[in-house]
Every structure is written in structure tokens, then in C-alpha cells.
Amino acid sequence: MTKLALTSFILLFVLTSTRLYSQTFISGTITDNKNKPLIGASISLKDSYDGAVSDSSGHFQFLTEETGTQTLEATLIGYSTYSNSINISGDSLKININVKELVTELKAVVLMAGTFEAGDQKKGAVLNAIDIVTTAGANGSVTGALNTLPGTQNVGESTGLFVRGGSAVESKIYFDGNLINNFYYSSLPGMASRGRFNPFLFKGTIFSTGGYSALYGQALSSALILESTDLPEKTEGNIAISVIGVGAGIQKLSKKKKSAWGITYNYTNLGLAFKVIKQKDDFFKAPENHTADANFRIKTKKGFIKYYGYFSTDKVGFRENDIDSAELKNAFSLKNVNTFQNITWKEFLGSGWRLQMGLSYSYNRDIINNKLQNDKNETQNIISPAIFSYKNYGLSSPSNYSQIRFVLEKKQKGLNAFRFGAEEFYSSEKYNYTSYDGGVYTKNPEEFLTAIFAEKDFYISNNLAVKAGLRAENSKLLNKWNLAERLSLAYKFEDNSQASFAFGTFYQNPEIENVSQPVEIGFAKATHYILQYQKSKGSTIFRTEAFYKKYNNLFKTANGGTDYVSNNGFGYARGIEIFYRNKGAMFKNIDYWVSYSFLDTKRDFLNFPFEFTPSFAAKHTASLVLKKFVLPIKTGFNASYTYSSGRPFYNITYSGGNSRLLEYGKTIDYHSLNFSMNYLPALGKKDSKTFGIWVLSVSNILGIKHIYGYNFSAYSGRKVAILPPSKTFVYLGYFMSFGIDRTEDVINNNL
Amino acid sequence: MKYILIVSICLLNNTLFSQSKKFTNAMKTNIESIDSSFNNAESLLKLANSFERIANAEKDQWLPYYYAALLQVNYGFRINDPNRMDEIADKAQSLINLADSIKPKNSEISTIKSMISICRLLVNPMQRYMKYGTESNKYLDEAISYDSSNPRPYLLKAQSVKNTPEQFGGGCGPAMPLITTAIEKFKNFKPESDINPNWGLEMADQLLNDCSK
Numbered sequence: 001m002t003k004l005a006l007t008s009f010i011l012l013f014v015l016t017s018t019r020l021y022s023q024t025f026i027s028g029t030i031t032d033n034k035n036k037p038l039i040g041a042s043i044s045l046k047d048s049y050d051g052a053v054s055d056s057s058g059h060f061q062f063l064t065e066e067t068g069t070q071t072l073e074a075t076l077i078g079y080s081t082y083s084n085s086i087n088i089s090g091d092s093l094k095i096n097i098n099v100k101e102l103v104t105e106l107k108a109v110v111l112m113a114g115t116f117e118a119g120d121q122k123k124g125a126v127l128n129a130i131d132i133v134t135t136a137g138a139n140g141s142v143t144g145a146l147n148t149l150p151g152t153q154n155v156g157e158s159t160g161l162f163v164r165g166g167s168a169v170e171s172k173i174y175f176d177g178n179l180i181n182n183f184y185y186s187s188l189p190g191m192a193s194r195g196r197f198n199p200f201l202f203k204g205t206i207f208s209t210g211g212y213s214a215l216y217g218q219a220l221s222s223a224l225i226l227e228s229t230d231l232p233e234k235t236e237g238n239i240a241i242s243v244i245g246v247g248a249g250i251q252k253l254s255k256k257k258k259s260a261w262g263i264t265y266n267y268t269n270l271g272l273a274f275k276v277i278k279q280k281d282d283f284f285k286a287p288e289n290h291t292a293d294a295n296f297r298i299k300t301k302k303g304f305i306k307y308y309g310y311f312s313t314d315k316v317g318f319r320e321n322d323i324d325s326a327e328l329k330n331a332f333s334l335k336n337v338n339t340f341q342n343i344t345w346k347e348f349l350g351s352g353w354r355l356q357m358g359l360s361y362s363y364n365r366d367i368i369n370n371k372l373q374n375d376k377n378e379t380q381n382i383i384s385p386a387i388f389s390y391k392n393y394g395l396s397s398p399s400n401y402s403q404i405r406f407v408l409e410k411k412q413k414g415l416n417a418f419r420f421g422a423e424e425f426y427s428s429e430k431y432n433y434t435s436y437d438g439g440v441y442t443k444n445p446e447e448f449l450t451a452i453f454a455e456k457d458f459y460i461s462n463n464l465a466v467k468a469g470l471r472a473e474n475s476k477l478l479n480k481w482n483l484a485e486r487l488s489l490a491y492k493f494e495d496n497s498q499a500s501f502a503f504g505t506f507y508q509n510p511e512i513e514n515v516s517q518p519v520e521i522g523f524a525k526a527t528h529y530i531l532q533y534q535k536s537k538g539s540t541i542f543r544t545e546a547f548y549k550k551y552n553n554l555f556k557t558a559n560g561g562t563d564y565v566s567n568n569g570f571g572y573a574r575g576i577e578i579f580y581r582n583k584g585a586m587f588k589n590i591d592y593w594v595s596y597s598f599l600d601t602k603r604d605f606l607n608f609p610f611e612f613t614p615s616f617a618a619k620h621t622a623s624l625v626l627k628k629f630v631l632p633i634k635t636g637f638n639a640s641y642t643y644s645s646g647r648p649f650y651n652i653t654y655s656g657g658n659s660r661l662l663e664y665g666k667t668i669d670y671h672s673l674n675f676s677m678n679y680l681p682a683l684g685k686k687d688s689k690t691f692g693i694w695v696l697s698v699s700n701i702l703g704i705k706h707i708y709g710y711n712f713s714a715y716s717g718r719k720v721a722i723l724p725p726s727k728t729f730v731y732l733g734y735f736m737s738f739g740i741d742r743t744e745d746v747i748n749n750n751l
Numbered sequence: 752m753k754y755i756l757i758v759s760i761c762l763l764n765n766t767l768f769s770q771s772k773k774f775t776n777a778m779k780t781n782i783e784s785i786d787s788s789f790n791n792a793e794s795l796l797k798l799a800n801s802f803e804r805i806a807n808a809e810k811d812q813w814l815p816y817y818y819a820a821l822l823q824v825n826y827g828f829r830i831n832d833p834n835r836m837d838e839i840a841d842k843a844q845s846l847i848n849l850a851d852s853i854k855p856k857n858s859e860i861s862t863i864k865s866m867i868s869i870c871r872l873l874v875n876p877m878q879r880y881m882k883y884g885t886e887s888n889k890y891l892d893e894a895i896s897y898d899s900s901n902p903r904p905y906l907l908k909a910q911s912v913k914n915t916p917e918q919f920g921g922g923c924g925p926a927m928p929l930i931t932t933a934i935e936k937f938k939n940f941k942p943e944s945d946i947n948p949n950w951g952l953e954m955a956d957q958l959l960n961d962c963s964k
Contacts, residue, residue: 049773
């Protein structure tokens with residue numbers, strides 16, 4: 001009986017326990033801080049199964065059996081979390097929820113006035129890493145592809161990046177934050193030299209055509225910030241064979257995938273290519289170089305240590321007709337030794353702090369010999385007229401540079417961040433000049449440059465962001481301080497297009513080799529104002545930028561000398577630029593971009609008698625870049641067309657201590673059509689141990705005549721056009737990489 | 752005294768029993784509606800959230816997190832919006848990581864991880880193939896190494912090979928052996944319980960059908 005009673009009691013309890021609770025109806029609406037209804041928000045009662053998802057009008061409703069005090073929660077990606085106590089007593093509840101939009105990387109406006117980014121993951125990037133190597137005419141050079149972007153100039157006779165009316169020295173290039181002093185091979189008279197570094201070293205590129213961050217300085221016009229790759233995907237070897245040389249390398253990834261090291265070696269000799277492709281000049285020593293590099297990268301607890309070391313030797317010699325006489329020739333030869341050593345450490349320190357440290361050292365030595373020769377290539381020592389005597393000379397210039405730098409960054413709420421840091425640069429340049437009579441002249445300028453900087457990113461909302469920075473620099477050589485201010489703003493419109501504005505002051509040291517007279521000079525200064533509008537939709541990007549740049553305190557020389565006598569120079573640059581890219585759908589359409597730059601600039605600097613447009617500035621520059629990959633034949637086709645309107649040229653002479661303009665004019669317009677193709681025969685072959693790429697590229701395929709400018713004889717006023725070494729150039733190469741991961745596994749498994 | 756003890760044990764048992772029954776029932780109801788919600792983004796999201804609510808209330812159970820992640824990632828595939836797929840992948844990732852911490856080295860969980868990699872890959876296949884294509888395959892291999900009788904990693908492999916362009920070594924030809932292996936494994940597969948993962952046979956049959964034409 002008791003048993004029965006107990007059983008029925010339990011039975012009763014089980015039955016009633018599930019029916020004791022009545023259901024409560026909970027409904028409401030979820031909106032953001034602008035009262036816009038939010039779709040897809042998850043609303044739930046904490047620790048229960050009950051809840052709902054809001055519909056397109058932000059409405060939600062559900063039934064619950066819970067009672068008493070409960071916590072109602074609402075979550076939606078990109079919004080603050082809502083959590084509130086409610087009392088459930090059986091009566092229907094109507095709850096209106098209001099949440100705030102969070103500032104997130106995916107939604108926030110991007111500060112990008114004056115900036116082009118290339119990277120695969122970065123938001124706002126206009127190019128990706130592969131674009132750098134597949135742009136026709138870029139010849140695999142990091143800066144080659146940048147020359148198809150607005151703001152850059154085609155200056156075929158000089159080495160370097162010419163940005164918005166700035167000279168080549170006004171652009172600086174950084175490797176993981178540290179300055180690269182000799183990014184390009186040593187320049188030869190009348191020819192542009194290539195960059196030294198392999199574009200595959202870098203995963204990200206930030207190219208600023210103005211208004212860049214306070215973390216960088218000493219560049220009046222432009223900063224190119226290159227970020228090296230992290231660990232490779234796998235262990236890999238590679239071999240390169242081309243018409244200009246051979247190379248081999250290996251990248252070894254450790255078993256635990258925590259570290260990697262690599263070495264590569266390349267030998268380049270243009271001798272063969274120059275035999276086939278006629279060069280304008282007589283190369284008695286075709287460009288030949290040996291390049292080796294080594295790296296290691298170690299994943300630390302929450303960061304990375306990266307080392308990159310580069311070594312190169314380079315030889316070249318060529319003869320051309322001497323400008324001051326009909327029968328004599330100038331024989332120029334150059335030997336270069338260069339090393340760049342860079343080590344950086346990035347680490348997340350916890351509670352939002354991140355440290356970035358860098359140490360770099362570089363050494364560069366040019367040995368230049370110039371000889372005046374007759375038609376039998378015999379050296380002539382002509383002392384009178386004096387102009388010929390200076391054509392026999394030797395110059396040896398060993399230089400040492402080092403840099404130490406740290407940046408500390410504190411991540412704050414949302415995307416806000418604060419960073420500050422300091423850096424110290426040391427430069428020592430030696431010049432040993434041997435004149436025609438054996439006299440030796442030496443100088444050894446030295447400079448210590450110290451910089452401290454701080455910067456704050458402030459995201460007021462996803463639509464409005466501000467970056468403000470300050471940078472102070474002290475030059476020991478000049479015995480002066482400067483203080484530069486930088487400001488950048490961005491606003492995102494309802495249609496996701498955005499407008500940006502940047503302002504900044506920029507200071508730059510004189511080239512220290514030209515500071516040997518005891519003159520009181522200071523920093524050169526540029527002030528930038530940039531206004532940008534960008535709209536991206538699907539696979540298209542449109543952007544336009546207007547800028548105004550004011551130059552003050554530019555360096556002046558006198559009487560044909562190279563030493564600075566003052567920094568009273570000045571100038572301006574202003575312009576409008578347009579960029580449009582349509583990436584097209586994968587493999588279906590042609591991927592292309594067009595860019596156009598209008599540039600109006602004048603300056604009075606160096607030996608200019610008065611303010612005029614420098615010879616490195618064309619009024620109109622335009623580029624069209626096309627890419628198409630044809631899958632069935634495993635081949636990519638790339639073409640580019642570049643146009644520049646004629647650039648001015650000047651014949652400046654000196655009389656009575658003043659410089660004078662004797663002749664001036666404009667070169668013919670520049671047109672160039674370049675073509676390249678990549679053939680990947682191993683594409684799609686599963687388990688293929690090797691992967692090869694054939695590359696064929698032809699620059700100036702139509703053989704259009706290019707005149708870069710004119711040289712003038714100081715003696716007779718004779719004018720000689722500066723032409724490229726050859727009209728067209730053809731490059732054919734084969735690159736093969738082989739993963740040796742699996743082979744190694746087989747070996748390990750059999751031991 | 753004895754009486755009170757019995758009653759309290761019974762009561763305890765009763766709540767425990769009803770709690771786990773409530774869990775199983777809720778899971779079953781949700782699992783039953785997976786198929787019908789598959790073609791509708793909104794239903795997928797609703798169901799994902801429903802699983803997530805169960806998961807948050809039953810923090811020691813891996814299955815609700817597993818299903819919540821599975822439905823989130825499928826929600827990502829369904830909306831197919833490159834601007835949003837990264838954040839959905841992040842969400843699915845955080846859910847599957849919770850499942851992983853409860854049930855480490857699980858074949859089903861690695862399979863979801865592989866699907867999340869695919870979701871990220873689809874944001875920009877050309878640029879992301881190297882990273883996420885490799886990652887996705889790595890997770891499928893991992894899934895097979897944890898439990899080679901699980902048909903789902905084979906199914907996903909077959910699907911990925913079938914969807915790869917022929918020039919890249921994909922298409923029906925190379926996918927066929929994988930499809931038949933997957934179907935073979937489905938035939939022999941017995942889920943641990945009626946709420947454990949047991950999806951995919953129809954997809955495998957569909958693949959076979961597509962490739963038999």
C-alpha cells in the first residue's frame with residue numbers, strides 16, 4: 001500500500017512537474033543607436049533554450065516556460081551585447097532593445113588619403129601581392145608596378161621614385177619599418193637602375209604619395225613601406241634560369257612550423273642579352289652581379305623575429321660619345337659592393353601593448369672610374385681646355401649606415417590606438433676623389449639623426465576616423481630640431497563610399513655628401529594637403545585625389561658645384577589624379593586598371609636660376625594595365641600602356657656667379673606598350689613535385705622612340721638626346737619551385 | 752526518514768531525467784528541422800541560434816556547439832556575400848572552438864573546421880586559395896586520422912575535387928573514387944546516438960548522380 005502511494009505520488013509529481021509552468025509570451029524590437037531596426041540579432045533568456053532571431057523589421061517574439069527573475073540577452077555581430085534582468089510572471093512582456101554599433105575593422109572607414117595599399121588580407125588594398133609581379137613593364141621590380149599608379153612619373157633616365165613633382169631623393173623606402181639606404185642598384189649616368197629586392201620577399205606594400213604617418217620621416221614626397229612575409233607554407237627549393245642569369249634558393253620550414261630559414265643566390269650577366277639586343281652604348285663590361293641573401297624567421301610566444309641579410313657585388317662599364325667633342329668618348333665603369341642587414345622583433349606584450357623593434361646596418365661602396373678615350377679606346381689626358389681634364393677621374397665612396405628603432409603601440413577601445421617610438425640613424429659617407437693629375441681629395445661627412453614620434457588613431461564611429469601625429473627630429477650635422485605635424489581624417493558615407501583628407505609637414509635632411517662648406521642650412525620642408533574620394537563596389541574601385549604641396553627651404557647650389565650654399569629654394573606641386581580598377585570575376589573577365597595624373601609643379605632648387613617646372617615632371621601621365629588568365633592554356637597575358645606628355649629640359653650655364661638659362665624646351669611625348677605572359681605548365685597536375693613558370697616579357701613592343709631629355713655641352717652648347725639603352729627589351733625566364741616536404745617525410749618514415 | 756530519502760532521490764532523478772530528456776528532445780526537434788531549413792538563409796540562422804542557446808545552457812555538451820557551428824557556416828555559404836562571410840566564419844569558429852575544448856580530437860569537429868576554411872576561401876578564392884585551400888584539406892586529413900570510418904570528411908573531399916576546375920586537376924573524374932568511398936562509408940556508419948551527426952548521405956547521392964550523367 002505504501003508502495004502504491006509512493007508510486008502514485010511520484011507519478012503525480014512527474015505529471016504535474018511538467019505542467020506546473022505556464023508559458024509567457026515575450027516580444028519586442030531591437031534597434032541600433034540611430035533607431036534603425038536590426039535583422040538577425042539573437043535574443044535569448046540566459047541559461048534557457050528559449051529565444052528568437054529578429055526579423056527584417058527588428059521584431060522578435062518567443063514563448064518561454066521560465067518564471068521569476070531572468071536575464072534577457074541580445075547579441076549581433078558588430079554590435080554591443082545587451083543584457084538585462086526581467087521579471088516573468090505569466091503576463092506578456094514587450095521589450096524594446098537598443099544596442100550600439102561597435103567600431104570594427106570590417107565596417108570602419110579606412111584612413112587612406114594619399115595611400116595605396118597592396119596586400120592580400122588588408123581592407124582598402126587596391127593591389128595584391130601578385131599584381132606587383134604580373135604587371136607588364138614592371139619587370140618584376142617592386143617599384144615597377146607602382147609606376148602604373150597615379151602620382152608617379154616615368155623618368156627613364158634617372159633611378160628612383162618620382163612622386164607628385166618630387167625628386168627621387170624625396171621618396172624613401174622602408175623594409176619592416178627600417179630605412180633602406182640603397183634600394184636600387186647604383187645609378188649609371190642617363191639610365192634608370194632596377195630595385196635590388198625580389199618582390200616575393202614582401203607580403204604587403206603601403207605606397208604613400210603624400211600625407212604619410214608620423215612613424216616615418218625624412219621624405220618630402222613619398223614613403224614606400226614594405227612588409228616582409230611571415231613563415232612559408234612549406235619547405236621549398238627553387239631554381240631560376242633566364243636570358244639574364246641563373247639563381248637558386250631554398251626555404252626550410254621547421255617541423256613544428258615555428259621557424260624557417262632560407263638562402264638564395266643569383267647571378268646576373270647581361271652580356272648575352274646585349275649581344276642579341278643592340279644597345280645604344282658600347283658596353284665593354286656588360287652589367288654583371290652576384291647577389292646572395294639569407295633570412296630566418298622565428299615565431300615567438302606572441303610575435304615574430306625576422307632577419308634578412310643581403311649581399312651583392314656589381315660591375316658595369318660602358319662607353320659613349322663625349323658630349324663636348326666630336327671624336328672623343330667617355331668610358332664609365334662602376335664596381336659596387338652592397339650589404340643590407342635587417343633584424344626586427346614584433347611582440348604582443350599583453351593588455352593591448354605591442355612592441356616593434358628594429359636594427360639595421362648597411363654598407364655600400366661604389367668605385368667609379370671615368371676615362372676620356374679616343375676612337376681606339378685609348379685614354380687621353382687632355383688638360384686644356386680644362387673641361388676635358390675633369391673627365392679623367394676616380395671616385396671611391398664607401399658608406400656605412402645604421403638604424404635602431406622601436407615603436408610601442410597600445411590598442412584601445414574599438415579600433416582606437418596610441419603609438420609612440422624613437423629612432424636613431426647614423427650615416428657615414430667617405431668620398432675619395434682622384435683627379436686627372438693624381439691629386440686625391442677626401443671628405444667624410446657624418447650624421448646622427450634622432451627622431452621621436454607619437455600618433456593616435458581615433459575612431460569616433462564606424463563612419464568617422466582621425467589620425468593625428470607629431471614627429472620631432474634632431475640633426476647633429478645641422479645642429480637643428482624640427483617638429484612635424486600630421487593629420488588625417490576619413491568619413492564614410494551611407495553608400496559606403498568615403499572621403500579622406502590629409503595634412504602634414506615633412507622635413508628632410510640635405511644629402512650629406514653635399515654639405516661640406518661651412519654654411520648655415522636647415523631642413524628642407526614640404527607641406528601636403530590631400531583630398532580623396534573613393535568608392536568601391538563589388539570588384540571595382542574608383543578613387544580620385546586632389547593635392548597641393550608647398551615646398552620651402554629647398555637646397556641651392558652655385559656655379560655648377562654640387563655643394564649647398566643655402567636653403568632658400570622653394571616651390572609647389574598641385575594636381576588631380578584618378579584611378580579605376582575592375583578586377584572582374586575570377587578568370588572570366590579581364591582585370592584592368594587605369595590611372596591618370598595631372599601635375600602642375602614649379603620649383604627653384606639646386607642650380608635653377610629661377611622657379612620653373614623640373615625636368616622630372618610631366619603634366620599628364622596615364623597608364624592602362626590589363627591582365628587576363630586563360631585557364632585552358634594555363635597562361636596569363638599581361639599588357640600595359642603608359643603615356644606621359646613631354647617633359648621640359650633646360651640648359652643652365654653660369655656666368656659671374658649666377659646661373660642662367662641658355663636654352664629650354666620640351667621633349668616629345670612618351671608612349672610605351674609593354675607585354676608579358678606567364679605560362680604555368682604544371683598547373684593542376686596533382687602531386688606534381690615541381691612547379692614551373694615560364695615568363696616572357698617585352699617592353700616597348702612597338703619600338704616607339706623615347707627621348708628622356710637632353711644633355712648639353714658646357715663647351716659648345718651642343719644638344720644630345722638622352723635615349724634608353726635600347727628601344728625594346730625582351731626577357732625570357734623559367735622559374736621552378738619544388739616542395740621537398742614529402743620527400744623528407746618518406747626519408748623520416750624509413751629511418 | 753527512509754521515505755523522505757526515497758522521495759528526494761526520486762525527485763532528484765526526476766529533475767535530472769527531465770533535464771536530459773528536455774535536452775535530447777530540444778536537440779531532436781532542431782535536428783529534424785535542419786533539412787527543411789537548408790535552402791533558406793533566415794531559417795538557417797534561426798536554427799543556428801537555437802542550437803547556440805541550447806549550447807549556452809548546457810555548457811558541457813559539445814553537440815549543440817557543433818550543430819550551431821555547422822548551421823552558421825552553412826548560413827555563410829547560403830548568403831554567399833563576400834563582405835559578410837569573414838564575420839560569419841569568425842562566429843562559426845568561436846562555436847566550434849568551444850565544441851573542440853569539450854571534445855578534443857574529434858573527427859566531426861575537424862570536418863566543421865574544414866568547412867569554415869572553405870567559407871573564408873570563398874571571400875576571394877583567387878587570393879586566398881593558397882592559405883585556406885591548404886588549411887581546409889589539412890582539417891579533412893585530420894578528421895580522417897581521428898576517425899577513418901566517418902564518411903563526412905570523404906564527402907567534403909569529393910565535393911571539393913568535383914568543384915575544382917578540370918585544369919586544376921578537379922572535376923567528376925578524379926572525384927568519382929572519393930564519392931564511392933564516401934557512400935561506402937555512409938552505408939557502414941552508425942551514429943553514436945540519435946542526436947550525433949548523421950548527415951550527408953543525400954549530398955553524396957546527389958554528387959554521384961551529378962557525376963553519373
